[in-house]
Amino acid sequence: MTAEKHIPSVSVNYAANGSSKKSNELGMRVMQERAYEKRGEQYLLIKSPPASGKSRALMFIALDKLNNQGIRKAIIVVPEKSIGASFNDEPLTHFGFYWDWTVVPKWNLCNAPGEDGGKVNSVKAFLDSDDPVLVCTHATFRFAVDKFGVEVFDDCLIAVDEFHHVSSNPDNKLGVQLGEFIARNKTHIVAMTGSYFRGDSEAVLTPEDEANFETVTYTYYEQLNGYEYLKTLDIGYYFYTGPYSDEILKVLDPNLKTILHIPNVNSRESTKDKLKEVEHILSSLGDWQGTDPETGFQLVKLADGRVLKIADLVDPDHQATIQASLRSPKTNQDRDYVDMIIALGMAKEGFDWIWCEHALTVGYRSSLTEIIQIIGRATRDAEGKTRARFTNLIAEPDATEDAVADAVNDTLKAIAASLLMEQVLTPKFEFKPKKPTSGPTEGFDYGDGGYDPEKTNVGVNEKTGQFEIEVNGLVEPKSDDAKRICKEDLNEVITSFVQDKTSLERGLFDEEMVPEELTQVRMGKIVKDKYPHLDEEDQEAVRQHAIAAFNITQQAKDELNKPSVEGDLESSNTAFIKGVRKFAMDVKSLDIDLIDRINPFSEAYSILAKSLGEESLKQIAAVINAKKIQLSEEEARELAKRAIQFKNERGRLPEITSQDAWERRMAEGIAFLVRKEQEKQNGR
Template identity: 45%
Template sequence: MSADSTDIVIPYKQTGASTLSDGMGMREMQAMAYEHRNAPYLLLKSPPASGKSRALMYLALHKLNQQGCQKAIIAVPERSIGSSFQSTKLTDGGFFYDWHVEGRNNLCGTGEDAGKGKIEAFQRFLDSDDHTLVCTHATFRFAVQEIGDMNRFQDTVIGIDEFHHVSVDEENKLGEVIDRVMAGSNAHIIAMTGSYFRGDGVSILEKEEEDKFETVTYTYYDQLNGYRYLKSIGIGYHFYEGDYLSALDDALDTHKKTIIHIPNVNSSESVGKHEEVDRILDQIGVVGERIGNANINRVTTPDGRSLLVANLVDDTKEARDATVHYLQNITDRDDMDIIIALGMAKEGFDWPWCEHVLTIGYRQSLTEVVQIIGRATRDVEGKKHAQFTNLIAMPEGADDDRKKAVNTLLKAITASLLMEQILAPTIKFKPRSRIKPEQSVPSDTRIIEDNDAPVSTRCADILEGGVTEYIADIAATPGGVKSIGGEPDQANLLREEDIKLVLRRREPDLPDEEVDLLANEIHIGLAAQAEGGLVDGEDLPEDAEIMRPPNEGGHAEQDNMSSSEPSEPSNDATEGQTKAKMVTRYEIENPDTTGQTGDPKRAGEKFMKVGRRFININDVNLDMISHINPFARGEEILSKHLTPERLSRVKDALTMPRNDVTEEEAVILLPRLKEFFEEKGRPPKLDANDPYEQRLARVKQYAEAYAKNKRTSS
């Protein structure tokens, strides 16, 4: 039985910019990447369907023809993606060279990826006069291990598609191979990923290796806002009780081109993969003729429509290869209607007409969520809306099972809300020290005033291009999940606990003041999105109350945005704003005719709405938005779309009586605990109404237990 459901719908402007080509045939993202063509190590972060494959062709061809490289090896995660790198006449679009791959050097055909024949073909390629080869990650990894001598990769450019498969984990052999190639040869590395983060939290490369890479980031927002046809994306979730197959009718619209991802066979939602496929087919309609040797059937719906449905779950090698071959050669919208998959049809899978991905069960990796959504975000004529739906079980059962189920539920919602952040970022960041004279800065850019003490290169790189992946980690922390679960006033905990913990774990070499600065800016960006994003100055309401500093520039302090008058400034400067200008008070401009819509004095400015007032994004500081829960929308969604009884289940399952404070969290919050003692003259209480005080009380418990254990052990 289906329970409740909801959608987040994200609209886009359809400017067409991301799909237009320049004089060399390059789209916007490809031209951005090509500007970095001379970098020996390049990391390209760009969403699915943005044209990464062709960008890699442009880069590799320049290195082969202009930079002394003799060979290009392209490694993809699975065979079906190899077709993205087939021979292409780039000169037709105005480029200098064509991309050509000899048939013998396309190792993504049938056969085992680690088979002896493919390893021998790889070695033959290195010994030949051929210039380009395409293979799977597995073939590349086994071939490098077989060859042993990294000198064989001198003057070679290696492109790694879906680079998030690489990690420093000792079990990750692909990461080890990349490290060996970089250390033992002068090979150029071009790494590409459609994900901004890994789902397991493990770094992709060792820090000293990652620092060698130049990074190009092209966001989902840049891409989707620049599409011609796709106007909006919906991110939704349906909650069901009992058997998910009984709720499928409410989530599946057979009029839409759909990929259905059934649950992992080891998950609680699974009832047996082959049985699930059969029951899904029966729900779609009456199964008819099979198409050749492939696992593709015509299915007649109850209203008489004939649909082509592909089964990628079947394990039979011959049938699966025939099905993959059919799907790789689709050229028309009517060639396929529904695909049922288990481990396939995710990253790199290209079916442009797909408009709905229905995913059953929680996906533990947020990377996987991003990749799945990417299957529906291709821009194609006739497709105005793309939809991602996650069908999730309602929490039920014994205490431990219920807690696990609710945690799963909330993480799924976290992932969905996170996707809204990734798909529609509202604020860009740029240090003043990186703005060149006469350089034009977009109005949605928040300028960090660091001329007097410039931030480090790493900090500046994060501000300009890497904030999104930190938001990903923050959203998956306990504080992020609790915020979505409806625990009030989580803003302080998120700033002090989660954001800084993530930053310090991922960036151990950054000084504390830069960690504080980044935490502040990330939190402001999250709060802006939670409040509905930025408003163009020319679109302000006629009666808008605009908060502004009495002097030009800078960040100002404001304690209570709900009062009718600006409050007196705090005596304590907000931590982490040593890199930003500060002013001591705000003035309120109550416009009559001067603040009307279209006022030229406001054109080109971006404002954040806080309460009833509007503030230029360059004038916002953390004190002003600290009461905003960045993930409050999760609570709103749960409250609105779950019955009181079901919502009670969710909230009850969040109660964790054990002390879950970590040592890292205690180190961060101990100074706050001391401040609390000094200010209140008493210790914090576990039964306080303020969750922040409750948390400090748990930190106190942790510190006392830690000290006691120390004394006992000594």
């Protein structure tokens, strides 16, 4: 095992122009101003990455609703107690706003002693009081709604932080209750999240409920591009053999401010003794010098004489002291206050340590959402911090069949997370069908030659970070909901696609796979299942827009990692623009058929091949190919539907003897259905 196996799957560079940190005359940053413009909406959904200022955005909106919109109470609902501190008092008038944000101490139930269930009566006491703001956990709020009903919250603002904890699944209590509030239509709701998708692929809201919400989107790209200091973000994975604690120093750089998440004790990567794992890591770093009596931090002397201050959140004996130390203002005021944090289930969602340069995670975590949250710990902007990284350590497959299957699953999940982050970190795409009447859009730069009416063009608006890409044969969305999905929610569709195990397995390891089976059939099924209320034409429009966004990102990303003439990586603006334009210009005309003919996972395989040894790669391929399933009736029907489109375009049905693999596959779908029908008629 060598250090060369630590391969960043994506390395993105940003302009660091400072725009996302500049405030207007009311003290609002870009995202907050964008959200405040929609303050009059009854139902507002704010999609914005960690550290973008969602908490303060909510303060601005809530204060306006309390003072100008007839709302009598604002109830802030957070997933865990520690996040309640994000809504402490803020002197907003000092920065130009009309009112200050104040929470009477007894109404911040996150700071109150006792369990969530015991705080329910406090919610009712608050509703009966004259005070305007309450902060409580999701659990406390659920219990209160159960006990008192939705009616007592009439004319209140309910603001749900970390909204991805909600689900449209009937078993998700908070999701059901929000549906009841929307049906009653007498409350205002503001929902906020940094990752509007769940690791279990459940929808956060039903399409009917989501249609009520006005969405404010602020992308990772906008935020990172507008930072002052942070310019580069690396995301990758590292495969290891043997105990992870023996390998970890190959990626754990003591010179970087690091949050290390060790594996869950039930995971394959764990040695089942979390305390010994931490002891081993500490002793591998250097000589233990004792514990700082004031902070509880472990002191470890490195070979060069430096002493690291390490917060061990795994050891339960000192956890309370260390958590209190990490809540100190010194954590973010003094870069040298702490050097490393070792955690298991903590230091993730809502945890704020601006100096963190490396989020290092052992083993695959429970969901893509969790990974997004962990990465968010490293993407804070801080003076002197120009580069941040996320590394996922994953065990290579070993000889036993069960372990190989587990390793395959973890590997696929890590690749899925990497692919999703690549999509999240790039600018927003806006696709337009190429027509004879097409022309340039104001504010977009079409390259040196300008807009060419004879070609498919790629325009860039660097101010908004948007791409406008013309595609021949592209289906346009017709309904308002389909237009919203194509504009706002393509990443949610792509999330479902990369989490689809069959698509990922076949795209990476099935040499006989025809790309259209993934881009048309599998993606088509995902869109159909996700948005059953859309008609077929709108479903096809969403499918085309999603696969175009995904495949163009994959084809363009090679440019991101190419050094410039000076030897440095180009800015994301320049490199990604160049990559998209190069892909578009390398073909005579960019059309949807060409995009559908690209295997979406071919670039991921090339990175995996560099990261894993040849033998491990063979083992994974063998496990996946051994369980290759036959064509299902549902897939055959989708192929037959595509075959009818083929006939409408070419005047004949696909032929099973064709030289074109996709035409043969469509013909196989028809043959499968004919065979099934014959079997039914013969009584089989």
